[in-house]
Amino acid sequence: MQSMNRRALTGLAVAAALLPGVALAADSKNQGYLVDTITGNIVTSATTGLCVRTSDWTPARAVAQCDPDLVKKAPPPAPKPEAKPAPKPEAKPKPKKPAMMNVELKLSVQNFDFDKATMRDDQRKEIDEWMTKQWKGVTLGALIVTGHTDRIGSAAYNKKLSEARAQTVKDYVVGKGVDQKLIFWEGKGFANPVPVTKFCDNKMSRKQLIECLAPNRRVDIEAVGQKPKPAPKPKPETKPEAKPEAKPKP
DSSP states (O other), rough: OOOHHHHHHHHHHHHHSSSEEEEEEESSSSSSSSEEEETTOOBOOOOOOOOOOOOOOOOGOOOOTTTTSSSOOOOOOOOOOOOOOOOOOOOOOOOOOOOOOEEEEEEOOOOOOOTTOOOHHHHHHHHHHHHHSSTTTTTEEEEEEEEEOOOSSSSHHHHHHHHHHHHHHHHHHHHHHHHHHGEEEEEEESSSSSGGGGOTTTSSOOOHHHEEEHGSSSSSEEEEEEEEOOOOOOOOOOOOOOOOOOOOOO
């Protein structure tokens, strides 16, 4: 039966070669089957419905339309891996603001020269050390500068002298970088003497009295601001009490 079909197909191929509009696949893209040159379709047998093969046909030239059993089915395309969304960057925790504490720092620059508003080198050094050590980590809120004098002389004169001393110290700290908008200054003359100077007797000689009243010739500085609270100290670990060793029974 197979040989009869093959003969029939071969006969059809010969017959088709004689028909107009039909060409052998040798002249077309498909060289294994007879192709209609008008439509470009493979010619099939009117009786069997099989594709008409040419003499050049080999299993390697089989097509799925005519010989599906001979054509290897292409494996289905591998599924594309799902694109994973890019990981969101972890939100960095905002740094906690340190707890603040109010601070009040004071310095009394004493022993100004009698009847003078200028500062000596030792007084400048005293202010420098105070600012360097005590102001560390402090956010300044205000600086209050108050000038004073001893009781020698008139009240009006000493008021001006005390203001001049306060002005001298104020200008000095501004030169050290303190914003002058934060500074409040005034002079109080001899209105607020240092308590110890109450023992200075006016019966003393002028030189002795001037020396005794030296602590009153001063400028008081008060710095007000804030700085971070110190971290709490860790609590010491409490070790469990050692149990007394059991005495051996007699």
